[in-house]
Amino acid sequence: MPAPEARTDTAARPAAEPLVSPVGSYNEWDPLEEIVVGRLDGATIPSRHPVVACNMPPWAARLQGLAAGTRYPRLLVERARQELDRFVALLESLGITVRRPDAVDHGRRFGTPDWSSRGFCNTCPRDSMLVIGDEIIETPMAWPCRYFETHSYRSILKDYFRRGARWTAAPKPQLTDELFDAGFRVPKAGEPLRYVLTEFEPVFDAADFVRAGRDLFVTRSNVTNGMGIDWLRRHLGPGFRIHEIASRCRTPMHIDTTFVLLAPGKVLVNPEYIDVDHLPDVLSSWDVLIAPEPDPIGERLLRITSMCGKWLSMNVLMVDEKRVIAERHHTGMLRALESWGFEPIPCDLLHYAPFGGSFHCATLDVRRRGTLESYFD
Numbered sequence: 001m002p003a004p005e006a007r008t009d010t011a012a013r014p015a016a017e018p019l020v021s022p023v024g025s026y027n028e029w030d031p032l033e034e035i036v037v038g039r040l041d042g043a044t045i046p047s048r049h050p051v052v053a054c055n056m057p058p059w060a061a062r063l064q065g066l067a068a069g070t071r072y073p074r075l076l077v078e079r080a081r082q083e084l085d086r087f088v089a090l091l092e093s094l095g096i097t098v099r100r101p102d103a104v105d106h107g108r109r110f111g112t113p114d115w116s117s118r119g120f121c122n123t124c125p126r127d128s129m130l131v132i133g134d135e136i137i138e139t140p141m142a143w144p145c146r147y148f149e150t151h152s153y154r155s156i157l158k159d160y161f162r163r164g165a166r167w168t169a170a171p172k173p174q175l176t177d178e179l180f181d182a183g184f185r186v187p188k189a190g191e192p193l194r195y196v197l198t199e200f201e202p203v204f205d206a207a208d209f210v211r212a213g214r215d216l217f218v219t220r221s222n223v224t225n226g227m228g229i230d231w232l233r234r235h236l237g238p239g240f241r242i243h244e245i246a247s248r249c250r251t252p253m254h255i256d257t258t259f260v261l262l263a264p265g266k267v268l269v270n271p272e273y274i275d276v277d278h279l280p281d282v283l284s285s286w287d288v289l290i291a292p293e294p295d296p297i298g299e300r301l302l303r304i305t306s307m308c309g310k311w312l313s314m315n316v317l318m319v320d321e322k323r324v325i326a327e328r329h330h331t332g333m334l335r336a337l338e339s340w341g342f343e344p345i346p347c348d349l350l351h352y353a354p355f356g357g358s359f360h361c362a363t364l365d366v367r368r369r370g371t372l373e374s375y376f377d
């Protein structure tokens, strides 16, 4: 094959305009300008795997395994879609630019030299991508069925990169058996917490982290191990601090129903999972707001199909330091937010729970108007 001809045209490439990254978000509360919202198309029940099964009751794990590879029931998808469409319309009515991933056939089997899987969905961009300033980091997810989930966002990621964003992928994990504790079982009440993950390789979901400028907070979980936290800490470097938050949840996955940053100096905590007397010292000057008991979910089908616990009432999305999109059903949370000086914007997304979460889960805030600050003494 002859060597490609060297470019001989003498036309100097025009001086490139300085790129201004369309991605810029350092915290959970600056005024929101652009956001990615997941989608429900093709949602497929994941293949059986211990890292998936450990988040649900044994009977549900057995059913999930039997149904692996089949589409989510249309009834569940359509009710969630109606709410999701109204949520997107609300965001756009607030002047926020909304981007959506490509539709994907989640029923296709895929794999690596070590395993194969089917399923899931791209409903929760919060889980697979972490935005730190102008950088989007694809995170090394521990669920095999989520291994290529960010591919449905590549049109968006390439657009952001072309326009000046920094785009990084953490080391793709192998997800071989060595990463998972074969003897794992969910700890019973009163037993010491343990995790399904070993320290074989770094894995973490983006949703186990929340950002407060130069300080991030993380929970160890069944999708985030210590090596994953260390990888991010080293990647971000000395300009950032990552503080671990101890959660008492016996099936921990994702921090955004446990410890939710609302505004500078104000954090919402889950009284069931968090021991408020043992928070990191750095929070000593912050107001620690105790989440009220969620309003009961009457729909039995929703209760049994939810992938999440009852605390999705905390899974709110800050529009700015005051306005917050929160679940209309959870009136106790709406009243509490008002009492704390916030302006809740009620919206419906209750039926998104079977697909992984609520407002914070379903979104990735890629641009907020603000700069890198430190909010702690």
Ligand SMILES: NC(=[NH2+])NCCC[C@H](N)C(=O)O
Pocket: 124, 126, 127, 207, 251, 252, 253, 254, 255, 256, 257, 307, 308, 309, 310, 311, 312, 356, 357, 358, 360, 361, 362
């Ligand atoms: N970013 C997310 N998908 N968060 C969902 C949090 C679900 C959490 N494990 C719960 O059971 O409440």
